[in-house]
Amino acid sequence: MLRGYISDLEKGDVFKPVEYVITPFMCSEYAHGSEETSEFFHSERNAAGRQVRPPTMIHVDKMRILEANCDKEQRVSGMKGPDARVHYEYHAKHHSPAYVGERVIVTGHIVDKYVKRGRPYLWYYLEVRTADGRLVTTYNDLTLLKYKVES
């Protein structure tokens, strides 16, 4: 179910897309936060000749799309859900780089939701495309909705 907590999401839910223009600050600050010093992400002085969006920024796109679709648990705004969630698996495929100044559109849906060894998992699928339709990233994500197993 959309519009609730992240743990309310169900298999088949289709997210309302989000879109934004990639800024130099977004790329540089995200890279800086993980001590990534490659010039690809900090300026245009690199082999691409343009400042590149770090491919792992798909994680930020996940946070953006959850913010727009889960009104009761807008984590970026500081809201919390009933339980701490734990990221379990990241799987990103890069189809083309995205660059500073480009507008990108993030779409996605819930592939599955299931319980394994007493713990609930949520499987997301996201795509990032530029506004003119170029595929940038496809992404599968598995998140554990609650780490603590009730005894």
Next chain:
Amino acid sequence: MSAPTFEVGAELVGPVRAITPTRIEWYDSAMLSAATDELRQVGVNIHTDPEFAKAEGFVTANADGMIMTNWCSEMLTRVFGLHYLSRGELRTKYIKPTNLGVELHVRGRVKEAAKQQNGNTLYSIDVWCEDEHGTKLVDGDAKVEVARG
């Protein structure tokens, strides 16, 4: 774009870094900053507060998995450059919590190098992170299609 070449079995060496509260705060705040396009500061969560983490069933505060994923990605960017950014793939699985105080070693090994019909080479790479005792905390793999030089 130059074309790096590797034999099967070649080792890739990534960063070796301690998991500190400062590093955890750097990532979580940067993630929020990138999402909002303004400087932000992370609040209390399982990564930043040991007591909160304990209440949620963890031994102590632990690193956001994306920190390790980013360090794996850093290794691949350094080795393969634009080939990785343009035609790469990375999967990481957080098989154990990476707790505060761990000394994390990022590693990789070329598993396969397959020549493609277009002359490119598709590398399949095992990627993982282990602690200072050699215990694997993050497991994964990557693929990078290197354009012929």
